[in-house]
Amino acid sequence: MSIPVAMTDRVLDSAKFIAEHSDYVSIPYNHIDQATERILKSMEHRKYSTKTWNQHPLNPKCLDTSTVDWIFLVDLLNFSFWSDLDHADRSTAHPDRYAVTYQGVAYTGYWSLCAAINRALDEGIPITSGKYLAEASDEALAHIFRSDTKEQVPMLKERVMLMKEAGQMLCKHFDGSFVNCIAQAKYSAQQLIDLLLTYFPSFRDIHTFRDRQVYILKRAQIMVADLWACFDGISYGRFDDIDTITMFADYRVPQALYHLGLLEYNTTLKTRLIQGEDLLSGSQEEIEIRGNSIWAVELVRQRIQQVMPDTHINAILIDFYIWDLAKEIQNELTAVPTHHTRSWYY
Numbered sequence: 314m315s316i317p318v319a320m321t322d323r324v325l326d327s328a329k330f331i332a333e334h335s336d337y338v339s340i341p342y343n344h345i346d347q348a349t350e351r352i353l354k355s356m357e358h359r360k361y362s363t364k365t366w367n368q369h370p371l372n373p374k375c376l377d378t379s380t381v382d383w384i385f386l387v388d389l390l391n392f393s394f395w396s397d398l399d400h401a402d403r404s405t406a407h408p409d410r411y412a413v414t415y416q417g418v419a420y421t422g423y424w425s426l427c428a429a430i431n432r433a434l435d436e437g438i439p440i441t442s443g444k445y446l447a448e449a450s451d452e453a454l455a456h457i458f459r460s461d462t463k464e465q466v467p468m469l470k471e472r473v474m475l476m477k478e479a480g481q482m483l484c485k486h487f488d489g490s491f492v493n494c495i496a497q498a499k500y501s502a503q504q505l506i507d508l509l510l511t512y513f514p515s516f517r518d519i520h521t522f523r524d525r526q527v528y529i530l531k532r533a534q535i536m537v538a539d540l541w542a543c544f545d546g547i548s549y550g551r552f553d554d555i556d557t558i559t560m561f562a563d564y565r566v567p568q569a570l571y572h573l574g575l576l577e578y579n580t581t582l583k584t585r586l587i588q589g590e591d592l593l594s595g596s597q598e599e600i601e602i603r604g605n606s607i608w609a610v611e612l613v614r615q616r617i618q619q620v621m622p623d624t625h626i627n628a629i630l631i632d633f634y635i636w637d638l639a640k641e642i643q644n645e646l647t648a649v650p651t652h653h654t655r656s657w658y659y
């Protein structure tokens with residue numbers, strides 16, 4: 314299937330444009346080779362591959378349609394876990410920070426979402442069923458996220474609204490399951506992204522930067538990536554254009570890229586981040602952080618291709634590796650905090 318070039322490169326084209334027109338953020342190009350060598354050595358040492366995805370205790374293990382719907386729900390809600398009260402943001406979280414205890418472990422951040430969904434499934438709540446999402450009451454859906462600490466999950470109202478809306482769309486257009494949406498994409502990652510943008514508006518992570526429309530598409534892309542990694546590139550994870558997927562511009566990987574010397578912030582931005590100032594969704598500073606992050610990982614990917622032409626490593630695996638690394642070394646990421654933008658895009 315021939316896919317119009319514009320569609321496949323829309324995120325990379327946007328990232329390049331942002332990187333070339335930034336005031337607050339820059340990429341130290343002289344650090345790329347050394348940082349890439351460090352990343353490559355560590356990925357090889359860990360034998361980092363799609364198989365790493367299934368090793369995470371909270372990720373589903375059976376490769377069937379229920380796992381597809383699990384991934385859909387997780388990536389529908391995969392946004393804004395940073396805490397209003399836990400400014401330290403260390404791996405040992407502030408005791409009041411939103412957390413979900415599952416099988417004896419208290420999870421915060423992204424993993425609290427997976428824990429909340431698994432807790433609901435264990436309680437017999439069919440939370441990943443389109444029909445249930447469409448028909449459940451707001452209270453029942455909010456109950457999924459109940460906290461085991463003082464703080465509630467950020468953006469609870471928005472999460473409930475998105476679940477109901479997605480349930481209705483799944484029932485109306487895809488017979489209640491995301492499996493049917495994947496089938497319509499005919500093994501194309503970009504087609505699946507377009508279906509997400511068409512039927513599920515909260516995935517439209519598209520902004521205006523320097524009077525130009527820029528595509529970031531973080532949750533749409535990570536949805537494809539999670540399917541691809543979970544199913545190891547076959548079955549519901551088969552995408553013939555998977556390598557057109559870029560890094561996912563969240564708030565954790567940029568912090569790790571800065572630590573790795575692959576991003577630089579000017580004094581104004583660095584001061585604002587250290588002071589814990591929120592950045593408005595769609596602001597120039599926020600878009601520069603997100604766009605330069607995508608472009609920095611693209612340059613790492615290109616360098617890896619240069620030194621290892623026949624490698625299987627794509628932007629997805631580089632991103633997943635850096636994110637997992639960031640969680641492991643979270644206490645060392647002290648130079649700059651993650652940026653704080655309340656948004657359902659990431």
Ligand SMILES: Nc1nc2c(c(CN[C@H]3C=C[C@H](O)[C@@H]3O)cn2[C@@H]2O[C@H](COP(=O)(O)O)[C@@H](O)[C@H]2O)c(=O)[nH]1
Nearest residue numbers: 391392393394395422423561563564565566633636659
């Ligand atoms: N770029 C990128 N962003 C990612 C992930 C993941 C988790 N992916 C898992 C699946 C496969 C991988 O191996 C990971 O194990 C979550 N996020 C984003 O991070 C933020 C949450 O951060 P914190 O508050 O510290 O938990 C939030 O914006 C969330 O959307 C990723 O992989 N890449």
